[in-house]
Amino acid sequence: MTPAELKLAAFDGEATGVAPDPAEIALAAEGVTVAYGKKPALLGAGFAARRGRRLAIMGPNGAGKSTLLKAALGLIPRLSGETRLFGAPVSRRKALARAVAYVPQRAAVDWDFPASVLDVALMGLHREIGWARAPRSRHRDAAMGYLAQLGMEAFADRPIGQLSGGQQQRVFLARALAQNAPIIALDEPFAGVDAATERRIVDLLASLTAEGRTIIAVHHDLTTARGYFDDAVLLNCTVISRGPIEEALSRDALGRAYGGRLADTQLDAATG
Amino acid sequence: MDGAFWAEFGKALLLQAGWNAAVVCLGAAALGAGAGVVGVFALLRGRAMMSDAISHATLPGVAAAFLLVSAWGGDARALPAMLIGGSVSAALGVLAVQWISARTRLGEDAAIGTVLSSFFAVGVALLTVIQQLPLAGQAGVERLLIGSAAGMLDGERETIMIVAGVLCVIAIALTREFAAIAFDPAYAASLGWPVRALDLLLMALLLAIVVIGLTTVGLVLIIALAIAPPATARFWCDRARPMALISGGVGAVGCYVGAALSASGDNLPTGAVIVLCLAAVFALSLLLSPQRGIVAALLRRRRLQNRVHLRQGLLAVARSEPIFDARTVRILCAAGYLRGDGAPTEAGAVAAKQMARDQALWNLYRDLHPEEAFALADWSLRPIDEVLPPDLVAGLMEQLAQARRGGIGAA
Known part of the structure; x- marks a missing residue:
């Protein structure tokens, strides 16, 4: 074990008093390095998302938050790093795909696309529908159910180009729910959504963790982090701190991650 | 354009202008349908210009195949050899574009522009060589540049119809998958889909369209068949499957009418007439579409x-x-x-x-x-x-x- 790994192992023990069963770590990524061009965007970073808890990946702009999430899921090439699923190394991309429902950044896609809200929700049921097959009525019913969980059932036949930002995010979430995966990984789920949608998403994430599902989200808002998440990883190219959110977002850690960029009021809000 | 022309055009439209004109019209319609359906997914995936790269990259292969067949004393007009040569060099072109855009920070448009012009330049150089050699059947090569439906043989029509039919079936069957990778490729990858393989399959479908369209429309204009009908269809619908069907319909009708027009007059270039028909439908849609029109x-x-x-x-x-x-x-x-x-x-x-x-x-x-x-x-x-x-x-x-x-x- 490298010193860094020893330290991490020590942390995982601290949190519960005993070393957690590796299978209790739903998704872990360790030693992840990603470089765009010559400069590493992420250097030996990682996280461990514990089962039934909500983990926030946090840090300043350009810290590599989304990069860490995508690299952990194998969506972008990495120079180093390993992903573990319930304690076991991930050897096949398929295993990860079954276990993790990914919610990309809303702004990453062109919403002026010829698809209805129901079409997008049905993408999440593709495994049940099968390749080159048309969805059956039970798939439609299921997709409508997931849309209803987010209050979007009335919009099922709308072209997605007509949705507001909050509605787009709800459709993305319905699509992820449709995968019925034990882990849900979200990239900036609260960016540019209205307050009602934000509330709804927060409640949904809480009820999903209550069911034993694991939430991992890239999040940048320090003021809401404590209310929305249980654990955090604070990044700035490398990991600054990680653990239960009160410890990970300590004044000292925030100071190191953000330098002098945070006003005292922001620090107060973040550290509670 | 006198009365005789329009009478002839009317007959051609109704497939009454003789066997040859009927063959040309039906072949062109099948080509248009196939290009329209496949083009939708290329357009949605942001690969519309890729068909331009593919079509221009066929030229060196076509010319090289012609030279090879001539050198071996074969029938220099052997169309299959030229089409195979074209497919090979176009496939190389596609791979070159993908390799450049994956390995460098150049955008895909820059990669397409570079590959397209280099391949085309090689082709033009080979064409010049061909013209200076005392070889028979040079007209066959030039026909592939601007196309000529007039010479379409019944066997060609059959090939076009079968290939276009297969392409339509594949593209329609995979509508949801192609639409998903076009809309949100990162999500598709997170589902464990082979996104690269699907992209390559789409390029292969596009390549097949280009190759079967070379003799009719020619490699310079074939891109229009894969772009104009999808762009037209987008004005009339908001979902992928209807868009594919409308686009296929627009392509079929545009090519059918264009081929009938060009069959009715002397020396009307088929490819150009077809493209003008498609452009007219596009322009009308651009103006008049109730949702997205100007x-x-x-x-x-x-x-x-x-x-x-x-x-x-x-x-x-x-x-x-x-x-x-x-x-x-x-x-x-x-x-x-x-x-x-x-x-x-x-x-x-x-x-x-x-x-x-x-x-x-x-x-x-x-x-x-x-x-x-x-x-x-x-x-x-x-x-x-x-x-x-x-x-x-x-x-x-x-x-x-x-x-x-x-x-x-x-x-």
Whole structure:
């Protein structure tokens, strides 16, 4: 074990008093390095998302938050790093795909696309529908159910180009729910959504963790982090701190991650 | 264009202009349908220009195959050899584009431009060599540049129809998958899909269209068959499957009519006529589409502007304020709300009162339900009774009356 790994192992023990069963770590990524061009965007970073808890990946702009999430899921090439699923190394991309429902950044896609809200929700049921097959009525019913969980059932036949930002995010979430995966990984789920949608998403994430599902989200808002998440990883190219959110977002850690960029009021809000 | 031409055109349209013209029309229609369907997914995936790279990259392969076949003393007009050569060099072109855009920071457009022009340059150089050699069948090579449906053989028509049919079946069957990777490739990858393989399959379908279209439309113009019908279809629908069907239909009809036109006159270049037909349908759609067309957009903007002026004008009347905007005055006069001297008519006074009441209700609605009001496209632009359910409006009126009685919330 490298010193860094020893330290991490020590942390995982601290949190519960005993070393957690590796299978209790739903998704872990360790030693992840990603470089765009010559400069590493992420250097030996990682996280461990514990089962039934909500983990926030946090840090300043350009810290590599989304990069860490995508690299952990194998969506972008990495120079180093390993992903573990319930304690076991991930050897096949398929295993990860079954276990993790990914919610990309809303702004990453062109919403002026010829698809209805129901079409997008049905993408999440593709495994049940099968390749080159048309969805059956039970798939439609299921997709409508997931849309209803987010209050979007009335919009099922709308072209997605007509949705507001909050509605787009709800459709993305319905699509992820449709995968019925034990882990849900979200990239900036609260960016540019209205307050009602934000509330709804927060409640949904809480009820999903209550069911034993694991939430991992890239999040940048320090003021809401404590209310929305249980654990955090604070990044700035490398990991600054990680653990239960009160410890990970300590004044000292925030100071190191953000330098002098945070006003005292922001620090107060973040550290509670 | 005299009467004889149109008579001939009419006969060609009805497949009565003789066996040859009928073969050409049917072959072209199949080609157009295939290109239209496959093109939809290339367009949605942002790969529209890729078909240009593919078509131009066929030239060196076609020319090289011609030289090889001639050197071995084969029948230099052997079309299959040239098409195989074209496919090989076009496939190399696709791989080169993908390799460059994956390995460098150049955008895909730069990669396409570079590969397209280099491959085409090699082809042009080989063509010059061919022209200087005493070889038979040179016309066959040149035919592939600008295409000529007139010479289409029945065997070619059959090939085109079979290949185009297979391509349509594959593309329609994979509509949901192709649409998903076009809409959100990162999500598709997170589902464990082989996104690269699907992209390559799409490129292969596009390549097949280009190759079967070379003899009819020619490699310079074939790109239009894969772009114009999908771009046209996008004006008429909001979902991928109807878009594929409309695009296939537009492609089939455009190519059929274009081929019939070119078969009716002497020396009308088939490829160019077909492309002009497709361009005409595209231009009409661009103008006339009810949702996305230019005319509709202008009208919508105009109506909105008028509505805003009417609203502002009536609110000013309700507050007994002067109106300075000439357009507002004109609209109010036209509606019979203002007299020539600028004083409100009786109807104007009533409408102003109604508008002020609507506005007060809308404002109250916004204060009570900010999220819903924000999400509503028509907030405060249409009479509240037309937008919100009657019981909700009644409740708002009640609250407004209470607020006024209590002297609070006069906002």
